[in-house]
Structure formats: C-alpha cells, structure tokens
Amino acid sequence: MPGQVQSIARAAAMLRLLANSSGRLGIGEIARSLDLPKGTAHGIVRTLQDVGFVEQDKTSGKYQLGAALLHLGTSYLDINELRSRSINWADPLAVRSGQAVRIGTLLEGKVLVVHHVFRPDDTLQTLDVGTLLPPHATALGKVLLAYDGAAASAVMQGGPEPYTRRTLVTARALAKALAEIRDNGWGAEVEEMTPGEAGIAAPIRGYGGLVVGAIGLSGPVDQVCTAQGSPRPALVAHVRDAARAVSRDLGGARW
Numbered sequence: 624m625p626g627q628v629q630s631i632a633r634a635a636a637m638l639r640l641l642a643n644s645s646g647r648l649g650i651g652e653i654a655r656s657l658d659l660p661k662g663t664a665h666g667i668v669r670t671l672q673d674v675g676f677v678e679q680d681k682t683s684g685k686y687q688l689g690a691a692l693l694h695l696g697t698s699y700l701d702i703n704e705l706r707s708r709s710i711n712w713a714d715p716l717a718v719r720s721g722q723a724v725r726i727g728t729l730l731e732g733k734v735l736v737v738h739h740v741f742r743p744d745d746t747l748q749t750l751d752v753g754t755l756l757p758p759h760a761t762a763l764g765k766v767l768l769a770y771d772g773a774a775a776s777a778v779m780q781g782g783p784e785p786y787t788r789r790t791l792v793t794a795r796a797l798a799k800a801l802a803e804i805r806d807n808g809w810g811a812e813v814e815e816m817t818p819g820e821a822g823i824a825a826p827i828r829g830y831g832g833l834v835v836g837a838i839g840l841s842g843p844v845d846q847v848c849t850a851q852g853s854p855r856p857a858l859v860a861h862v863r864d865a866a867r868a869v870s871r872d873l874g875g876a877r878w
Contacts, residue, residue: 638676641653647683671689674691705737716862718743723741724839725738725838729768735753736755757786779794787817789815808863819843820841823840823858823859825863827873829874830873
C-alpha cells in the first residue's frame with residue numbers, strides 16, 4: 624500500500640493554514656507554522672500560486688488563498704445546496720408520478736446527477752448519483768443547455784453523439800429543441816438516450832432567476848407519454864411544480 628505523497632501533504636497543510644489564518648501570512652510564518660525550511664515552503668507556495676490556489680499581496684508580499692481555490696469551494700457548496708434544497712421535493716415528485724426522479728447540474732459539459740430517487744416499484748434500479756449524462760440526449764441536459772448558451776454552443780460544435788436513432792445530433796435540430804424549451808419552460812426526451820424510455824424536466828432557478836440546475840423524471844415511454852407520443856400533461860405539471868418549489872427555496876421567488 625503506497626504511502627502519502629509528501630509534497631501534496633505539505634501543500635494541503637499549507638492551504639489549511641492559510642484558510643484558518645485571520646490574515647495573510649509571510650513565508651517565514653508559513654515555514655515556522657509547518658516546521659519547514661524556508662526554501663521548501665517558498666517552493667510549495669510558488670507552485671500553489673502558479674495554479675491559482677494561492678495569491679500574493681503586492682504591498683505586503685504575504686500570501687492568502689487564491690480565487691481558483693475559492694471558486695472550487697463555491698462550486699462544491701452550490702452543488703450541495705442544490706441537492707439539499709431539492710431533496711424535500713424530489714421524493715414527493717417520485718410518489719406522484721410513479722417514476723424515477725433526478726436532479727442535475729452542468730459540470731464540464733456533462734450533466735452531473737446530484738440526487739436520484741428510485742422509481743417507487745419493485746424493479747431493479749441503479750443509483751445514478753455522481754453519474755455524468757450527455758446533455759443533448761437527456762431531458763435534464765437539454766433544459767440546462769437551453770439556458771446556457773456557451774454550453775450549448777460547445778455541444779453543437781463538438782458533434783453530439785447519437786445514442787439512438789432519435790438522438791438530436793445536428794446543430795439545427797438541437798437549437799430548435801432548446802428554443803422550444805425556453806418558450807415552454809420545460810423539456811422532454813423520448814427514446815433519445817435509451818430505447819423505450821422517456822423523460823421530462825424543468826429548470827431550477829436561484830437568486831435573480833439564474834438557472835442553476837434541473838429536476839426531471841424518467842420512465843417507460845408508455846407511462847411517461849400519451850398514446851400519441853407526447854409527454855403526459857399531468858406529469859409535466861408535477862415536474863414544473865417541483866421545479867418552482869425548489870427554485871423558491873433557493874431564492875428564485877420571482878419565477
């Protein structure tokens with residue numbers, strides 16, 4: 624069993640030291656606190672500075688946590704807040720709809736599933752929390768892309784992968800679908816990711832109306848859609864009601 628990497632352990636200790644400090648720290652203070660030679664401490668600080676995890680104050684020459692590290696922390700908190708605020712509404716949605724419910728947000732061009740409620744029946748199901756889904760082939764993903772122009776452009780330029788014959792793989796088809804989602808306030812997919820399955824999703828908004836995630840249900844086509852192949856209106860209403868409820872909890876009260 625390999626042991627810890629000393630340089631990484633020292634860097635982590637340095638970040639904790641800066642995080643717990645009431646102010647900026649100089650190299651001498653950092654070295655003394657961690658019982659390191661000044662040269663070693665300076666080398667680690669410079670490396671952390673190069674990647675944006677540490678910043679140096681130009682006036683004092685002392686160091687503090689950098690914007691890149693703070694951004695990572697904020698992203699973690701945002702995802703966990705989205706999950707914690709959604710849990711109270713995801714379970715009732717699964718019960719009302721009889722289908723599986725997922726909460727998702729965009730992460731590096733994919734849909735990160737942050738919460739998953741199993742379909743309330745006895746079928747074998749796999750927990751999807753932490754799974755990354757293709758945004759162009761899922762209801763959750765298309766809803767998120769509809770309100771994120773940069774992410775949508777990246778997907779279109781990257782050549783969307785066809786998962787079934789129904790998957791939207793052209794920029795024109797995807798752009799049309801995203802425009803319809805913005806007009807309607809919800810989105811759906813029918814056998815675009817998996818044959819025999821369909822999904823419905825709606826955006827979750829935070830402060831200022833910014834879309835921070837999506838909530839959706841998925842299940843067999845004959846249960847999610849009408850005989851004509853369109854999403855059942857009652858299920859659409861349930862999903863939109865849940866999305867509004869989560870949005871209110873996140874501060875998107877004006878939506």
